[in-house]
Every structure is written in C-alpha cells, then in structure tokens.
Amino acid sequence: MPSPPEASHDRAHFPVNIGEASRLSGVSAKMLRHYESLALLGQVTRTDSGYRQYSEADVHTLRFIKRSRDLGFSMAEIAELVNLWHNRRRASASVKRIAQKHVDDLTQRIEAMQAMQRSLQNLLHHCHGDDRPDCPILDDLASA
Amino acid sequence: MPSPPEASHDRAHFPVNIGEASRLSGVSAKMLRHYESLALLGQVTRTDSGYRQYSEADVHTLRFIKRSRDLGFSMAEIAELVNLWHNRRRASASVKRIAQKHVDDLTQRIEAMQAMQRSLQNLLHHCHGDDRPDCPILDDLASA
DNA sequence: CTTGACTCTCCCATCATGGCAAGGTTCAGA
DNA sequence: TCTGAACCTTGCCATGATGGGAGAGTCAAG
Numbered sequence: 001m002p003s004p005p006e007a008s009h010d011r012a013h014f015p016v017n018i019g020e021a022s023r024l025s026g027v028s029a030k031m032l033r034h035y036e037s038l039a040l041l042g043q044v045t046r047t048d049s050g051y052r053q054y055s056e057a058d059v060h061t062l063r064f065i066k067r068s069r070d071l072g073f074s075m076a077e078i079a080e081l082v083n084l085w086h087n088r089r090r091a092s093a094s095v096k097r098i099a100q101k102h103v104d105d106l107t108q109r110i111e112a113m114q115a116m117q118r119s120l121q122n123l124l125h126h127c128h129g130d131d132r133p134d135c136p137i138l139d140d141l142a143s144a
Numbered sequence: 145m146p147s148p149p150e151a152s153h154d155r156a157h158f159p160v161n162i163g164e165a166s167r168l169s170g171v172s173a174k175m176l177r178h179y180e181s182l183a184l185l186g187q188v189t190r191t192d193s194g195y196r197q198y199s200e201a202d203v204h205t206l207r208f209i210k211r212s213r214d215l216g217f218s219m220a221e222i223a224e225l226v227n228l229w230h231n232r233r234r235a236s237a238s239v240k241r242i243a244q245k246h247v248d249d250l251t252q253r254i255e256a257m258q259a260m261q262r263s264l265q266n267l268l269h270h271c272h273g274d275d276r277p278d279c280p281i282l283d284d285l286a287s288a
Numbered sequence: 289c290t291t292g293a294c295t296c297t298c299c300c301a302t303c304a305t306g307g308c309a310a311g312g313t314t315c316a317g318a
Numbered sequence: 319t320c321t322g323a324a325c326c327t328t329g330c331c332a333t334g335a336t337g338g339g340a341g342a343g344t345c346a347a348g
Contacts, residue, residue, distance in 0.1 A: 019325065029326090030306065049313055051326060060286070067285050072260045075304075085282050095281050096273035099264055106261045110254055116216045117250045120243055129240035137239050138229050141211050142204070163294065173295085174337065193344055194296060219335075289348100296343065306332080313326065318319100 015045070015053035025062035032062070038075060040065060040082055073102055159189070159197035169206035176206070182219060184209060184226055217246055 012020055022029045032052075036044050041061060045053045054062075064085060068078045077098055084090040126136040156164055166173045176196075180188050185205060189197045198206075208229060212222045221242055228234040270280040 017326075028305080031304080033328095034304080047313095049326085050328095051313075064285050067288050069304090070260075071264060071285075072257065081282070081285065084279075085286060088277060090277050090279070091275040092271055092277060092279035092281075093273045093275060095279045096268060096271045099268055099271070099281050103261060103264050103268065106257050106264070110257050110261070113216065113250050113254050113257075116214075117247060117254070120215060120247050120250075124240060124243055124247065127236055127240045127243070129237045131235040131237060133232060133234050133236060135228075135234070135236035135239045137236075137243050138225070141208050141215075141225065142229060144211050161295075172336080175335080177297095178335080191344095195344075196295085213335090291348085292346095294343105294345075297341095299338105299340085301338080302334105302336085304333100308331085309329090311327080314324085316321105316323090318321085 014056045014059075016059070018052050018054070021052075021054035021059055021062065024059045026066050027062050035062075035065060035075075038079065040075075040079055071102075072106060073098075077102060158200045158203075160203070162196050162198070165196075165198035165203055165206065168203045170210050171206050179206075179209060179219075182223065184219075184223055215246075216250060217242075221246060 012024060016024065018029045018032055021027075021032060025032075027035070032054075035041055036052075041058055044058065045055075047053060061082065064082065065078055068081055073081065080098055081095065084095050123137045123140055128134075156168060160168070162173045162176055165171075166176060169176075171179070176198075179185055180196075185202055188202065189199075191197060205226060208226065209222055212225055217225065224242055225239065228239050267281045267284055272278075
C-alpha cells in the first residue's frame with residue numbers, strides 16, 4: 001500500500017513544512033520567514049519543536065504574493081493588496097488605485113531608462129571602438 | 145577692494161571645501177565621502193584640521209561621475225570609466241564595451257518592466273474600479 | 289568671545305534578497 | 319537502537335546607492 005508520498009512536486013498533504021511551502025509557492029524559505037516578519041501571513045502555526053506549518057490557504061497567499069512580486073509591486077503595496085483580497089467588503093476602486101499608481105511608477109522609470117538609452121546609443125554610435133584612445137563617450141562624460 | 149568672494153555659484157578659487165565641491169559638482173557631500181572610500185578620487189588632501197580640500201581636477205572628476213550616474217552606470221562601471229578616462233593609452237574599445245553592456249542591461253530591464261506594464265494594463269482595463277468588491281486584478285493575482 | 293555655518297567620524301536605515309554558522313529535529317535504513 | 323542525511327531553527331552580515339542624525343571639532347565674521 002502506498003503511504004502518503006510527501007512528494008515535492010505532487011499534491012502535498014497539508015500542513016506542510018517551510019521547504020515544501022517554498023516549492024509549492026516558488027518563494028524561497030528565506031523569504032517565507034521574511035514575509036512572516038512583515039505580517040503578510042498572519043499567525044503561522046508551529047509544531048511542538050518549532051517547525052512552521054503552512055496550510056493550503058497560506059500557500060495560496062504565498063502564490064498571490066509571488067505573482068504580485070513578479071508584477072513589480074513593492075512589499076508595502078502587496079501588504080495592501082493581500083488585505084484587500086482577504087476583505088470581502090473591499091471596493092475594487094481601492095485595488096485599481098494601487099495598480100494604477102504602480103503602472104504610473106513603471107511608466108516613469110521606463111521613460112527615465114529610455115532617455116539614458118537614447119543618450120548612450122547616440123554616444124555608442126559615434127565611438128569607433130578600436131584600439132585608439134579617442135573616445136566621444138568619455139568626451140561627453142567629461143564635459144556634458 | 146573686493147576680496148575673493150567664495151561665492152557658491154560663481155567661479156570658486158581652489159582648493160575648495162566639501163560643501164563647495166558638492167555645489168560645483170551636483171554631488172552631495174555625503175556621496176563625496178563615499179566616493180572617496182571607493183577610491184574614485186585618489187588621495188583627497190586635507191587641511192591641518194582635517195577638512196577635505198578638492199582641486200579643480202577633483203571637481204572635474206566629480207562632474208564626470210555625476211554625469212555617468214545620470215546615465216545609469218553602476219559605481220563599479222564608473223570606477224572603470226574614470227580609470228580609462230585618466231589613462232592616455234586606453235583603447236576606445238574598452239569604453240565602448242562597458243557602455244554597450246550597460247545599454248544591453250538597460251534593454252533587458254526595460255523589457256521586463258514593459259512586460260509587467262502590459263499585464264497590469266490589461267488587468268486595469270478589465271477592472272471597473274467602483275465600490276463593488278469584484279475585481280479581476282485580485283482574481284488574476286490569486287490564480288495565475 | 290560668541291555665534292552660526294561648516295566639517296569631521298560613526299552608526300543606522302532603506303528594500304528585497306542571499307549566505308553562512310551553529311545548533312536542534314525528523315526519519316529512514318542498517 | 320543507533321546513525322547519518324536532510325531538514326529546520328535563529329541570528330548575523332552583505333548587497334548598492336543613498337539619506338539621516340548624533341556628537342564633536344573648526345572657522346570666520348561680528
């Protein structure tokens with residue numbers, strides 16, 4: 001008879017230890033502890049010997065956090081999003097406001113980087129890049 | 145007779161203290177000390193009482209650093225660039241290589257951020273953003 | 289001499305993440 | 319039952335570029 005398999009990549013039986021929660025969520029164990037210290041997961045239960053025990057709901061929340069990080073939200077924003085997610089009386093406008101602000105931040109940062117890129121590509125274009133010392137890139141950095 | 149004016153925004157007479165070097169270069173005094181600890185400025189001379197004294201050449205180098213930071217180069221890259229700038233036997237290819245790598249880095253980061261932006265704008269588009277709780281943004285974060 | 293502006297060094301904080309060390313726990317196999 | 323591997327714990331330090339502040343010393347003008 002096959003006893004419960006404990007396999008990492010298979011259906012886990014909950015609650016799970018931190019390593020398994022990490023594998024299931026794609027978040028490193030280090031970050032799991034960190035998120036806990038940021039109070040993103042509420043009370044994480046422990047075994048008698050102190051091991052953290054993650055429920056299926058915890059892992060769900062961790063996946064939510066992971067996805068939010070992948071979209072570039074800061075931990076402060078994610079804390080807000082998780083709260084809204086867990087609050088059935090939220091207004092979708094609150095969520096949209098956070099997301100819109102993040103998009104605006106991204107837009108600004110992208111534009112700043114594109115401006116750098118334009119300047120640099122202009123300089124690159126003028127630098128012959130051989131073994132001679134003359135270099136319009138350095139000239140620009142030194143004088144602009 | 146007007147004695148030397150020491151004016152911040154006028155022609156300074158060198159060497160200058162850190163505050164004046166900061167104003168002339170646009171780099172904060174805090175960062176001047178930091179750059180010194182990174183050995184970007186060589187030996188900064190001191191008065192008997194320990195005040196730093198910046199030469200005109202130092203301020204020129206600081207402007208170079210400032211401009212490089214504004215273009216997004218890391219301090220490690222800037223250290224290389226400053227060395228090349230001060231080395232008359234440099235090959236412009238060395239400079240171009242650094243700049244090209246930086247442009248490639250920027251390209252990658254911009255693309256990553258644009259990908260985030262596309263996803264987010266798609267989600268924003270579907271969220272009505274009113275006082276009802278239904279929210280496709282949260283749905284996506286929770287399930288994707 | 290006093291006062292205010294300036295400077296000095298040192299320490300701490302950011303933000304999300306990784307690494308390491310020293311020690312305790314769990315479980316499977318011999 | 320013992321042992322070793324694999325796991326977990328806490329705690330500290332590091333990143334990169336920057337800012338803030340404390341406590342003390344310096345300088346120049348009044």
